[in-house]
Amino acid sequence: MSEGPAVRSGAVLVMGEALIDLVPVPDEPELYRAQPGGAPANVAAGLARLATPSWFAGALGGDGFARMIEQRLVSAGTELGLCARSELPTTLAVADPGPDGTSYHFHLQDTATFRLPDHSAVVDRFAAVYVGGVAAVVEPAAGAVAATARAGAERSLLVVDPNVREDRTIDPEPSARRLRELCELAQVVKASDEDLARLWPDTDPDETCRRLAGQGRLVILTRGAKGSTAYAGSAEPVSVPAVPVEVVNTIGAGDAFMAGVLTWLSTNGAHREGGVAGLSRDRVEEMLVLASRVAASVVAQTGTEPSLPDDDLG
Numbered sequence: 001m002s003e004g005p006a007v008r009s010g011a012v013l014v015m016g017e018a019l020i021d022l023v024p025v026p027d028e029p030e031l032y033r034a035q036p037g038g039a040p041a042n043v044a045a046g047l048a049r050l051a052t053p054s055w056f057a058g059a060l061g062g063d064g065f066a067r068m069i070e071q072r073l074v075s076a077g078t079e080l081g082l083c084a085r086s087e088l089p090t091t092l093a094v095a096d097p098g099p100d101g102t103s104y105h106f107h108l109q110d111t112a113t114f115r116l117p118d119h120s121a122v123v124d125r126f127a128a129v130y131v132g133g134v135a136a137v138v139e140p141a142a143g144a145v146a147a148t149a150r151a152g153a154e155r156s157l158l159v160v161d162p163n164v165r166e167d168r169t170i171d172p173e174p175s176a177r178r179l180r181e182l183c184e185l186a187q188v189v190k191a192s193d194e195d196l197a198r199l200w201p202d203t204d205p206d207e208t209c210r211r212l213a214g215q216g217r218l219v220i221l222t223r224g225a226k227g228s229t230a231y232a233g234s235a236e237p238v239s240v241p242a243v244p245v246e247v248v249n250t251i252g253a254g255d256a257f258m259a260g261v262l263t264w265l266s267t268n269g270a271h272r273e274g275g276v277a278g279l280s281r282d283r284v285e286e287m288l289v290l291a292s293r294v295a296a297s298v299v300a301q302t303g304t305e306p307s308l309p310d311d312d313l314g
Helices: 039-049 064-076 120-125 141-155 172-185 193-199 205-214 253-267 281-299
Strands: 012-015 019-025 028-037 054-057 092-098 101-107 128-132 158-161 188-192 218-222 228-232 238-240
Touching: 012 039, 012 141, 019 064, 028 039, 028 064, 039 054, 039 064, 039 128, 039 253, 120 141, 128 141, 128 172, 128 253, 141 158, 141 172, 158 172, 158 253, 172 193, 188 193, 188 253, 193 205, 193 218, 205 218, 205 228, 218 253, 218 281, 228 281, 238 281, 253 281
Parallel strands: 012 054, 012 128, 019 092, 128 158, 158 188, 188 218
Antiparallel strands: 019 028, 092 101, 218 228, 228 238
């Protein structure tokens, strides 16, 4: 990339996994639909759909699923110049939707998905660096993610969404430790109440958010249908209700919300204006409203591609 074209202003580097979600077909539980997924890939595609330049720094394999993922990212407008390539197969995540959300069972051994290089050298060419998800805790990707995150915190705006996943293939203790360390590094943390309860089980999520924000961060807590709350530095938190829609799908809603947050930060230059922890209450509310509308656009449809009218992105 150092010899390639300059990255456009406001671009976001998104580092992590692109995989295939196997999702039960409604009314036909014995059938599963293959759809591109992975929180970072969803965020990268969502940013591009919202007209925010995004570079996906993941890894694609040599099978038909990888071609499906690539087509999805390219059609969204995501740049793949930093994406690694391998002949190994693609990770599969078998979705198990339930009344309390969707859990996943991963098939990730010996796959291309986690063969990520360290991108520390290029982080200063981006307005923000996003990390999180399974790649942040599964080797060999985890080491590269941590190194890139440290550089991003020093030379860009590091945004972390821990996106905690529990599975028999993922050791919970070292995984939680890695994700806590990333949250402590970040200038912006976006997490669900479930994420925080898993990472800091002995502390109320609100208390965790206040502690992280009090150290000079912007912390965004999502509670699904109960809406979202942002904690900017030591200021009192700002809450926004979820946009009421008829729920069709919840997969990818949190990633769409994250894309909305990143789009607002990038579009408004908030990463340059005195730091995200110093945002006014009005600006924080504006950000949450946009992100909530982006998330609602996914919840109201089948699939994970967000959208918003152009006049909402200014």
